[in-house]
Amino acid sequence: MRLRQTLLTSFFLCVLCVLCGSFFFLIGLLLLIATPIARVIFSLFAFVRQRDLTYIIVTSIVLIELIYSLVGEKS
Template sequence: MFQNRHNLSERQVEILVGNLLRYGVLFSSALVLLGGVLYLIYHGKETPNYQIFRGEPPAFRSPEGVATSALSGRRRGIIQLGLLLLIATPVARVAFSLLAFMRQRDITYIILTLIVLTGLIISFIAG
């Protein structure tokens, strides 16, 4: 009938991680949708020219550039920021889980989570 403090904190961590994923995906999806609707309002009737390849503009090659573009109201910047947040959501989940495992002093899961987080960070830096 009584739960010890350790089980209660594990349940709280599960709820927080679930909410982090849920709201992260909802918020980033809403941003992508908003940016997409705004983009279509202004550019929906344009005919794309597929014969000329245009690479990604310099503003979208860094998270700072994406944030600056989105905050200045550029529609593609809003879409890119939503996608960046969508990618960051599971990474934030891993980082949050690491903090929870550190709080619980669970060495096995701390090591495993550090390995996963290191792999994610390396893939972002190398990619």
């Protein structure tokens, strides 16, 4: 059992060494961008379930602004 755990640990360390640092940088950046967008989407679903029109409108505006800031026009 101990040998198996050691081999598994060394395998994961080898995989980490093979992958370049930019991959981890891109994954971290993607998570940082996706977190607020996912939070707004889940909030929108919750407000739709509660049928709270004011919060649905406000959350929709925030979601549109978030998406526009990612894919909108760049100057």
